Amino acid sequence: MSLLTLETLSVQIGPTAxxxxxxxxxxxxxxxGLVGExxxxxxxxxxxxxxxxxxxxxxxxxxxxxxxxITALPERALCRLRGNEVGMIFQEPMTALNPLMTxxxxxxxxxxxxxxxxRAEALAVARDRLDRVGLTAPRFPLDLYPHELSGGQRQxxxxxxxxxxxxRLLIADEPTTALDVTTQAEVLSLLHDLARSxxxxxxxxxxxxxxxxxxxxxxxxxxxxQVVETGAxxxxxxxxxxxxxADLLAASTHHPAAARAPxxxxxxxxxxxxxxxxxxxxxxPFAPHPELRAVDNVSFTLSAGESLGLVGExxxxxxxxxxxxxxxxxxxxxxxxxxxxxxxxEMPSHARADVQVVFQDPYGSFNxxxxxxxxxxxxxxxxxxxxxxxxxxxxxLRDVGLSPDDRGKFIHEFSGGQRQxIAIARAxxxxxxxxxxxxxxxxxxxxxxxxxxxxxAGLQRSHDLAYLFxxxxxxxxxxxxxxxxxxQAGRIVEQGxxxxxFTAPQHAYTARLLAAAPQxxxxxxxxxxxxxxx
Amino acid sequence: MRPxxxxxxxxxxxxLVAALISLIWTPYDVxxxxxxxxxxxxxxxxxxxxxxxxxxxLSMIMAGARTSLAVALVAVGIGMGLGVPLGLAAAAHRGxxxxxxxxxxxxxxxxxxxxxxxxxxxxxxxxxxxxxxxxIGIFNIPVFARVARAGALSxxxxxxxxxxxxxxxxxxxxxVEHILPNIANLLIVQGTIQFSLGxxxxxxxxxxxxxxxxxxxxxxxxxxxxQTMVVMAPHVALFPGLAIVATVLGLNLLGDGLRDALxxxxxxxxx
Numbered sequence: 001m002s003l004l005t006l007e008t009l010s011v012q013i014g015p016t017a018x019x020x021x022x023x024x025x026x027x028x029x030x031x032x033g034l035v036g037e038x039x040x041x042x043x044x045x046x047x048x049x050x051x052x053x054x055x056x057x058x059x060x061x062x063x064x065x066x067x068x069x070i071t072a073l074p075e076r077a078l079c080r081l082r083g084n085e086v087g088m089i090f091q092e093p094m095t096a097l098n099p100l101m102t103x104x105x106x107x108x109x110x111x112x113x114x115x116x117x118x119r120a121e122a123l124a125v126a127r128d129r130l131d132r133v134g135l136t137a138p139r140f141p142l143d144l145y146p147h148e149l150s151g152g153q154r155q156x157x158x159x160x161x162x163x164x165x166x167x168r169l170l171i172a173d174e175p176t177t178a179l180d181v182t183t184q185a186e187v188l189s190l191l192h193d194l195a196r197s198x199x200x201x202x203x204x205x206x207x208x209x210x211x212x213x214x215x216x217x218x219x220x221x222x223x224x225x226q227v228v229e230t231g232a233x234x235x236x237x238x239x240x241x242x243x244x245x246a247d248l249l250a251a252s253t254h255h256p257a258a259a260r261a262p263x264x265x266x267x268x269x270x271x272x273x274x275x276x277x278x279x280x281x282x283x284x285p286f287a288p289h290p291e292l293r294a295v296d297n298v299s300f301t302l303s304a305g306e307s308l309g310l311v312g313e314x315x316x317x318x319x320x321x322x323x324x325x326x327x328x329x330x331x332x333x334x335x336x337x338x339x340x341x342x343x344x345x346e347m348p349s350h351a352r353a354d355v356q357v358v359f360q361d362p363y364g365s366f367n368x369x370x371x372x373x374x375x376x377x378x379x380x381x382x383x384x385x386x387x388x389x390x391x392x393x394x395x396x397l398r399d400v401g402l403s404p405d406d407r408g409k410f411i412h413e414f415s416g417g418q419r420q421x422i423a424i425a426r427a428x429x430x431x432x433x434x435x436x437x438x439x440x441x442x443x444x445x446x447x448x449x450x451x452x453x454x455x456x457a458g459l460q461r462s463h464d465l466a467y468l469f470x471x472x473x474x475x476x477x478x479x480x481x482x483x484x485x486x487x488q489a490g491r492i493v494e495q496g497x498x499x500x501x502f503t504a505p506q507h508a509y510t511a512r513l514l515a516a517a518p519q520x521x522x523x524x525x526x527x528x529x530x531x532x533x534x
Numbered sequence: 535m536r537p538x539x540x541x542x543x544x545x546x547x548x549x550l551v552a553a554l555i556s557l558i559w560t561p562y563d564v565x566x567x568x569x570x571x572x573x574x575x576x577x578x579x580x581x582x583x584x585x586x587x588x589x590x591x592l593s594m595i596m597a598g599a600r601t602s603l604a605v606a607l608v609a610v611g612i613g614m615g616l617g618v619p620l621g622l623a624a625a626a627h628r629g630x631x632x633x634x635x636x637x638x639x640x641x642x643x644x645x646x647x648x649x650x651x652x653x654x655x656x657x658x659x660x661x662x663x664x665x666x667x668x669x670i671g672i673f674n675i676p677v678f679a680r681v682a683r684a685g686a687l688s689x690x691x692x693x694x695x696x697x698x699x700x701x702x703x704x705x706x707x708x709x710v711e712h713i714l715p716n717i718a719n720l721l722i723v724q725g726t727i728q729f730s731l732g733x734x735x736x737x738x739x740x741x742x743x744x745x746x747x748x749x750x751x752x753x754x755x756x757x758x759x760x761q762t763m764v765v766m767a768p769h770v771a772l773f774p775g776l777a778i779v780a781t782v783l784g785l786n787l788l789g790d791g792l793r794d795a796l797x798x799x800x801x802x803x804x805x
Contacts, residue, residue, distance in 0.1 A: 326700050327700075328696070328700070352700075352702050353702075355700075356700060357696070357697065359693035359697065360693070361693055364693045364694065365692075365694050365697060366694050367711075367716065368716070369716060378701045379702075380701075381701045381702050381703050382702040423697075426697065
């Protein structure tokens with residue numbers, strides 16, 4: 001008998017249909033992946049199962065948990081259900097825990113509330129649950145506070161919280177999206193193990209097809225509030241039935257046109273022995289400040305027209321290095337030159353015009369109170385605004401596939417993908433030689449990401465651009481760069497041609513990164529390509 | 535529609551209209567004494583009655599509104615005009631000596647009870663409306679500096695500020711062009727609240743005789759003068775008191791309502 005059954009579940013908020021006749025079922029111990037792009041209704045489905053829909057939502061259809069209809073249950077009964085029978089894990093481990101409570105108390109609290117367990121006993125169970133998620137006794141005492149843990153460890157505490165009452169169903173909503181690849185691999189394997197060994201059903205919600213490929217027994221694909229396809233994982237990846245599924249799969253393994261061979265001659269960007277350190281707080285009063293070498297003796301070059309990748313996990317010094325290359329922060333020692341000019345916060349404006357940047361977050365990259373025209377024209381500050389600046393803005397917008405008529409609009413009128421195109425237009429406006437792409441496609445849905453990558457490849461050819469492509473996403477870096485640097489703890493541990501580096505990594509850290517990155521098995525995609533050709 | 539916002543706007547507008555009308559016309563001359571008609575209760579000739587010199591209370595409240603609003607407005611202007619640039623500069627130089635110097639200077643002003651210092655200033659330089667304005671204005675500076683700095687700090691971490699820096703823009707220019715328009719909401723709301731506090735402070739100073747001097751009418755002094763006669767003629771104290779309460783309440787409601795209306799995160803919650 002299935003543990004959870006959704007039958008023709010529809011949710012409407014105001015005039016908008018959020019979910020349309022969603023049907024889904026989970027057996028005990030089964031792992032089902034729920035994938036789709038942002039806004040497809042994945043998270044709403046989870047909230048509907050938990051009875052956490054926003055007020056004013058109209059629900060029709062049924063949600064049955066162990067045969068019991070729960071859509072009509074009163075709030076009090078739902079409260080008993082949450083935690084007891086259904087546990088949930090959220091994306092952001094930084095905000096899911098109470099920063100003022102110890103991890104032991106947080107896990108114990110659930111037990112004390114739901115099972116009226118005395119505190120001592122609850123703490124003993126909390127110890128057991130934390131051990132179960134890999135936060136074992138001597139290293140992780142119960143009286144630790146969340147800020148004393150890393151992101152991955154906090155996500156483990158959140159999992160311990162969710163499984164404290166041994167729920168039959170665990171819902172994980174993008175549980176690893178905020179984590180580094182190696183941490184992601186550990187958390188995913190923990191979830192997999194929990195589902196298998198405790199007979200707990202797991203509904204894994206994610207936008208990342210590679211994650212479900214390695215985890216799920218079955219996959220449901222959502223689009224615009226509907227489940228467009230459900231099937232066993234391997235079958236779905238090998239022979240997608242719905243057009244949308246096929247599109248998603250194609251986009252997630254998309255390779256834009258190959259980057260050109262870099263031009264010979266003097267390098268465009270030279271970084272030599274760059275070092276930057278931060279002062280840490282004194283461990284004791286009057287003790288000297290310890291130093292963190294965020295960027296430690298880094299040297300590399302980038303030729304005109306080249307695509308260079310820079311990968312590494314959070315805290316490896318990528319961002320510090322990027323800021324130094326953009327001339328925003330000074331270096332402690334070493335030097336950076338761009339087309340022969342030294343790069344520093346004091347560099348002259350005309351030299352600065354040679355490098356521009358595209359950031360990750362399409363929502364935070366623009367002043368919400370200015371029109372597109374003014375946003376795109378901002379870098380003209382460096383060169384002086386030419387007389388034909390409006391034409392230049394129109395040209396840049398056309399280059400990135402938008403209409404020149406978009407000039408007068410405000411940024412909130414655009415989607416995430418369009419905003420990222422506007423960010424690229426802004427970077428192009430001074431006709432730079434180098435564009436730094438700082439996680440520029442990481443926040444985009446796979447299909448939009450594929451389009452933006454194609455756009456970047458096209459612009460590189462037409463505008464003779466060099467890219468420094470900074471990302472934690474190895475598959476994207478592999479697809480778009482010709483050469484790649486791997487950074488760990490402030491140092492470049494390995495560099496070389498991308499394909500060689502990915503197929504035969506020399507450094508242990510590179511090998512570990514590659515092994516941890518979730519992948520869709522190559523055999524699954526080959527068959528699809530074969531059928532697509534027929 | 536938000537009832538609190540509407541009520542607040544209406545009360546504030548009432549005070550403003552009364553002050554504006556008093557510039558060109560009041561029912562009676564506020565400086566003319568008519569001892570024969572003293573302490574009259576509200577009547578058709580004198581809607582709110584007369585005081586112990588026979589002056590028309592309605593006229594005095596209208597003229598007093600002018601004093602209160604002018605003092606509070608200029609004081610808020612001083613606070614904003616000096617405090618906001620200081621706050622923006624502190625945020626732009628976060629963690630450096632300029633930030634420290636500005637914020638510690640603010641702490642210094644904050645450390646003194648504002649009314650005590652206002653009394654000190656007026657005691658040294660003599661009581662007058664101008665000195666009241668300066669005293670109240672100085673205490674508005676750290677409030678605006680803090681609000682501006684806090685709002686600006688969260689914006690400085692955003693990518694569009696980084697993009698502007700990559701575009702070679704100087705800190706000052708970024709502060710004016712990108713930061714200021716985006717913290718305007720905060721400043722408008724704080725301005726409204728400080729405005730109401732300014733009115734209270736002016737009334738307080740006038741009450742102890744350190745604000746506007748006779749014959750300039752002032753709500754605070756009207757209260758002080760009515761105090762001894764409150765049993766004989768309660769209306770003489772009642773109406774200026776009500777005027778202060780209504781104006782301060784109105785401005786507070788307006789400030790709260792504006793905060794909700796201008797904050798996009800709260801927008802749409804009240805459908």
